Amino acid sequence: MSRHRLILALETSCDETAAAVVACDGGAIRVLGDAVITQDQVHATYGGVVPELASRAHLEKLTPAIRTAMERAGVAAQDLDAVAAGHRPGLIGSLLVGVSAAKAFAWSIQKPFLGVDHVQAHLAACHLGERPPAYPAVGLVASGGHTHVLSLQDPLHATLVARTRDDAAGEAFDKAASILGLGWPGGPHIERLAASGDPDALPLQAGRFAGSEDFSFSGLKTALLYAVRGVPQAPHRPPRPEPPSLDDARRADLCAAFQRAVVRSLERGVRSAVDRLRPRSLLAGGGVIRNGAVRAMLEQVAADSQVPLHLSAPAHCTDNAAMIGALAALRLQAGQADPLDLASEPLSLIARA
Numbered sequence: 001m002s003r004h005r006l007i008l009a010l011e012t013s014c015d016e017t018a019a020a021v022v023a024c025d026g027g028a029i030r031v032l033g034d035a036v037i038t039q040d041q042v043h044a045t046y047g048g049v050v051p052e053l054a055s056r057a058h059l060e061k062l063t064p065a066i067r068t069a070m071e072r073a074g075v076a077a078q079d080l081d082a083v084a085a086g087h088r089p090g091l092i093g094s095l096l097v098g099v100s101a102a103k104a105f106a107w108s109i110q111k112p113f114l115g116v117d118h119v120q121a122h123l124a125a126c127h128l129g130e131r132p133p134a135y136p137a138v139g140l141v142a143s144g145g146h147t148h149v150l151s152l153q154d155p156l157h158a159t160l161v162a163r164t165r166d167d168a169a170g171e172a173f174d175k176a177a178s179i180l181g182l183g184w185p186g187g188p189h190i191e192r193l194a195a196s197g198d199p200d201a202l203p204l205q206a207g208r209f210a211g212s213e214d215f216s217f218s219g220l221k222t223a224l225l226y227a228v229r230g231v232p233q234a235p236h237r238p239p240r241p242e243p244p245s246l247d248d249a250r251r252a253d254l255c256a257a258f259q260r261a262v263v264r265s266l267e268r269g270v271r272s273a274v275d276r277l278r279p280r281s282l283l284a285g286g287g288v289i290r291n292g293a294v295r296a297m298l299e300q301v302a303a304d305s306q307v308p309l310h311l312s313a314p315a316h317c318t319d320n321a322a323m324i325g326a327l328a329a330l331r332l333q334a335g336q337a338d339p340l341d342l343a344s345e346p347l348s349l350i351a352r353a
């Protein structure tokens with residue numbers, strides 16, 4: 001029987017500075033201490049993440065995040081068995097902060113270092129639940145930077161089934177919120193208003209591609225922009241009607257129509273992968289999986305296909321270090337570790353089969 005091991009995990013790929021201590025004993029992976037210091041206030045003024053500001057904030061906040069996670073877990077440096085960080089994909093300046101800190105920490109305690117894939121880690125968050133998922137699995141990662149459907153032969157081997165060709169689903173929520181004059185990040189604002197809106201008020205639909213399950217959300221965003229500001233006037237064409245005024249009721253209707261279009265697009269990609277690959281479980285993670293309509297859609301797909309569903313807990317949907325710890329634990333249990341010269345990578349390396 002393998003012994004109980006403790007991992008300190010760091011996450012700095014975008015705009016959350018996070019640290020967690022997880023414990024694994026060959027079966028369940030448990031979070032002992034978790035700290036996420038969000039940079040939402042740093043970036044809200046700009047309506048999006050400013051990479052240089054993000055890197056600087058990580059430098060300031062990472063040590064406090066590590067201290068908090070270790071205090072909450074009640075562990076000291078010498079108790080740790082490994083140190084991990086998300087090393088791809090992400091903003092390179094941000095990734096380097098967490099990866100450099102994790103390498104230095106691992107070296108100082110003479111324990112293994114692991115660099116893990118952030119996208120895959122969003123699905124590894126499903127291993128933090130009560131029962132571990134069965135494999136092969138299909139996974140949906142929908143966040144501010146990624147919209148991927150993955151096929152997982154086992155927890156460590158993922159291939160790409162479908163992805164967005166332009167905006168990520170969360171990015172689309174953020175930009176839609178900006179068009180509607182709502183706050184940032186936009187997803188929670190749109191979800192809140194959508195609850196009182198009529199999704200049939202506007203016939204919105206996300207893009208799709210013939211012969212591919214890939215996603216596209218940039219046209220949807222443009223359709224929303226035109227619904228708010230009017231369709232641009234074309235030369236030698238009759239004048240376009242003025243759009244309805246953007247009062248609270250109209251805003252709620254547009255949120256409902258937009259959210260339904262995103263949910264239906266994600267549903268199409270997931271249903272097609274589940275029908276074709278017949279997995280033993282369906283996994284989902286990433287910030288957009290916090291959305292109640294997205295969770296309800298996944299529950300319906302899982303029920304229709306009779307596939308057990310593993311949704312990441314809401315706190316482990318948006319970026320966090322516990323999910324990095326979960327994937328690192330799975331890799332450590334498989335006897336894996338990385339050299340201290342492992343590079344940070346801005347792009348995902350998960351490829352199609």
Ligand code: KG4
Nearest residue numbers: 143144145170185186187287288291318319
């Ligand atoms: O996973 P995450 O923290 O960062 C990335 O890895 O990109 O996801 C952040 C994204 C943002 O775009 C945010 O608007 C979206 O997740 N999000 C939501 C909700 N909560 C967060 N989108 C829709 N509905 C929500 N309730």
Ligand code: ZN
Nearest residue numbers: 118143286319
């Ligand atoms: Zn993420």
